[in-house]
Amino acid sequence: MIVEPAADGARAGVAPKARQARRLEIRLAGTGGQGQILAAIILADAAALYDGFNVVQTQDYGPESRGGASKAEVIITDGEVDYPKVTRPDALLAMSQQAFTRYAPAVREDGLILADTTWVKDASAAPTGVRLVGIPLTAIARDEVGKALVANVVALGALAALTGAVSREALERAVLARVPKGTEELNRRALEAGYLAAGAARESGGERRDAARL
Amino acid sequence: MIVEPAADGARAGVAPKARQARRLEIRLAGTGGQGQILAAIILADAAALYDGFNVVQTQDYGPESRGGASKAEVIITDGEVDYPKVTRPDALLAMSQQAFTRYAPAVREDGLILADTTWVKDASAAPTGVRLVGIPLTAIARDEVGKALVANVVALGALAALTGAVSREALERAVLARVPKGTEELNRRALEAGYLAAGAARESGGERRDAARL
Numbered sequence: 001m002i003v004e005p006a007a008d009g010a011r012a013g014v015a016p017k018a019r020q021a022r023r024l025e026i027r028l029a030g031t032g033g034q035g036q037i038l039a040a041i042i043l044a045d046a047a048a049l050y051d052g053f054n055v056v057q058t059q060d061y062g063p064e065s066r067g068g069a070s071k072a073e074v075i076i077t078d079g080e081v082d083y084p085k086v087t088r089p090d091a092l093l094a095m096s097q098q099a100f101t102r103y104a105p106a107v108r109e110d111g112l113i114l115a116d117t118t119w120v121k122d123a124s125a126a127p128t129g130v131r132l133v134g135i136p137l138t139a140i141a142r143d144e145v146g147k148a149l150v151a152n153v154v155a156l157g158a159l160a161a162l163t164g165a166v167s168r169e170a171l172e173r174a175v176l177a178r179v180p181k182g183t184e185e186l187n188r189r190a191l192e193a194g195y196l197a198a199g200a201a202r203e204s205g206g207e208r209r210d211a212a213r214l
Numbered sequence: 215m216i217v218e219p220a221a222d223g224a225r226a227g228v229a230p231k232a233r234q235a236r237r238l239e240i241r242l243a244g245t246g247g248q249g250q251i252l253a254a255i256i257l258a259d260a261a262a263l264y265d266g267f268n269v270v271q272t273q274d275y276g277p278e279s280r281g282g283a284s285k286a287e288v289i290i291t292d293g294e295v296d297y298p299k300v301t302r303p304d305a306l307l308a309m310s311q312q313a314f315t316r317y318a319p320a321v322r323e324d325g326l327i328l329a330d331t332t333w334v335k336d337a338s339a340a341p342t343g344v345r346l347v348g349i350p351l352t353a354i355a356r357d358e359v360g361k362a363l364v365a366n367v368v369a370l371g372a373l374a375a376l377t378g379a380v381s382r383e384a385l386e387r388a389v390l391a392r393v394p395k396g397t398e399e400l401n402r403r404a405l406e407a408g409y410l411a412a413g414a415a416r417e418s419g420g421e422r423r424d425a426a427r428l
Contacts, residue, residue, distance in 0.1 A: 061262030
């Protein structure tokens with residue numbers, strides 16, 4: 001079952017703590033060129049402009065950014081964003097092994113990790129108890145949608161389906177407003193593929209609570 | 215005279231306080247659709263990936279974002295970014311009257327405001343003593359470069375020329391890496407137009423220290 005956002009705008013499908021506090025921290029990480037920053041901006045647009053939340057979206061370029069690592073963050077809240085840095089993410093998208101190994105340990109125990117199993121093979125860095133979902137996002141983008149470049153949009157669809165962080169309507173509007181002209185249909189299919197893959201991953205037991213394997 | 219970044223990577227042309235602390239806060243503001251977020255990401259890429267600084271780049275979507283206001287921020291430092299929010303910008307790019315009126319008062323007294331005089335007509339909100347530069351960025355993009363859409367890249371060129379926040383080489387690389395395929399030459403010309411306009415604005419006395427008019 002895909003958890004839909006509640007009608008009152010509260011997010012469902014996320015950790016109880018985040019739901020109470022109405023503050024949801026999402027980190028998107030991978031290597032440069034995978035489009036995490038664009039994905040984060042789209043997610044932020046969806047949450048802020050179309051779903052009506054307050055949002056802070058951040059790129060933090062430390063020394064690791066020169067090594068090809070890429071990380072973007074989104075904080076979604078219906079209150080004030082008092083502290084704008086993500087410290088204990090409720091959800092992590094990891095699109096490379098390096099990103100998984102580096103950022104998985106910081107995810108809340110009741111949080112979600114969505115791993116792109118095209119690249120992530122070793123999930124041993126995931127904390128015990130975390131909700132770990134492996135989907136071959138890049139392979140789906142390449143083989144089913146037709147372009148590996150849209151893996152970030154496949155990821156957004158899956159992430160939204162699994163967390164309920166934003167509504168599907170808001171996400172689709174945000175995707176279509178940000179992607180290059182002429183690629184709307186491709187990106188719409190990518191988003192759809194992400195939602196479908198999340199549903200299939202859950203139905204097939206791809207969502208594991210033992211974090212040692214994907 | 216356009217102040218070039220010093221060879222050791224220290225930024226010149228900025229407020230002495232920022233130079234000592236090696237922390238430069240830049241805010242880019244306007245209305246939605248003017249590309250402030252992309253401009254901020256390009257500036258962040260230039261500073262982090264090509265000039266080697268540590269950078270945090272942020273979009274803060276408050277309620278005003280639903281009213282069409284758009285704001286993006288970049289903090290450039292050679293140290294740690296301890297507090298990731300911009301509070302007293304060293305430099306403000308204001309591409310709408312609303313953005314100018316709203317954000318000019320927070321600029322440091324020894325800071326810079328670059329106003330797009332295509333849209334900003336009333337500069338009375340600028341603090342006394344601030345370095346105020348008016349350039350018709352959008353008109354230049356539309357009439358000289360040939361496309362109003364690249365006003366954000368014209369703005370980046372002017373901002374970099376006026377602040378020395380990033381090197382020209384880094385900025386050009388960052389622009390070319392982020393803009394859509396096929397628009398590289400257009401954006402290169404937009405960047406050049408921004409540098410030229412900044413030089414002309416300064417030579418013609420367009421840089422005023424009395425903030426009441428542009």
